[in-house]
Amino acid sequence: MTRLLLVEDDAALVRTLSISLEARGFEVEATGQGNRATALARAHPPEVAIIDLGLPDTDGINVVRALRTWSDLPILILSAREAQEEKVAALDAGADDYVTKPFGMDELLARLRAALRRTTPEPAPAVVRAGQLTIDVATRRVERAGGTVHLTPTEWNLLEVLVRATGALVTHRDLLQAVWGPQYADETNYLRVYMAQLRRKLEEHPSAPRHLITEPGVGYRFEP
Numbered sequence: 001m002t003r004l005l006l007v008e009d010d011a012a013l014v015r016t017l018s019i020s021l022e023a024r025g026f027e028v029e030a031t032g033q034g035n036r037a038t039a040l041a042r043a044h045p046p047e048v049a050i051i052d053l054g055l056p057d058t059d060g061i062n063v064v065r066a067l068r069t070w071s072d073l074p075i076l077i078l079s080a081r082e083a084q085e086e087k088v089a090a091l092d093a094g095a096d097d098y099v100t101k102p103f104g105m106d107e108l109l110a111r112l113r114a115a116l117r118r119t120t121p122e123p124a125p126a127v128v129r130a131g132q133l134t135i136d137v138a139t140r141r142v143e144r145a146g147g148t149v150h151l152t153p154t155e156w157n158l159l160e161v162l163v164r165a166t167g168a169l170v171t172h173r174d175l176l177q178a179v180w181g182p183q184y185a186d187e188t189n190y191l192r193v194y195m196a197q198l199r200r201k202l203e204e205h206p207s208a209p210r211h212l213i214t215e216p217g218v219g220y221r222f223e224p
């Protein structure tokens with residue numbers, strides 16, 4: 001059982017999530033009060049947390065901040081579609097990823113698995129297969145539909161960071177720092193240019209990508 005702290009004030013959603021999560025091996029402790037959440041987490045440290053941003057007594061971002069002062073656990077936030085700035089603020093405060101309401105259970109579980117992989121990493125697979133793509137991380141070779149794709153070193157570095165985090169959100173800042181270096185953390189235009197190049201080389205329909213997914217205003221993720 002994986003201990004999960006659920007901080008959400010919508011009682012119907014808590015019921016639905018608890019049933020689904022418990023059926024998949026999570027032990028769920030739920031509260032609708034942000035201020036209660038930190039005390040609960042201290043009493044029974046969870047292995048992963050799901051935190052709604054809109055809580056009655058405090059902002060979910062404050063709960064993220066409070067947990068991050070003493071815990072490195074994976075944190076997933078739930079947010080409304082229009083709350084773009086809130087999402088960015090929550091990620092800056094230390095959340096790992098977000099799910100936008102309304103969401104499907106499959107999406108939530110995929111994000112949870114990706115977030116949990118960060119703290120309990122499995123050995124990265126040497127070869128990643130995604131649709132028509134075969135990406136050999138060890139030898140830095142990419143094939144699409146059986147044909148070799150030539151990537152520049154920068155394109156490869158960008159792809160590698162995303163593939164190593166398959167399914168997980170990688171923020172603009174983290175990508176820029178990993179590929180270009182700390183002094184480039186704000187150069188999001190680099191990402192737009194190189195992501196467009198990668199999509200032209202790797203995606204069947206570059207304007208409707210299946211694998212190299214944009215999270216608007218936040219970052220990118222690689223979906224297998």
Ligand code: CA
Nearest residue numbers: 009052054055
């Ligand atoms: Ca709420």
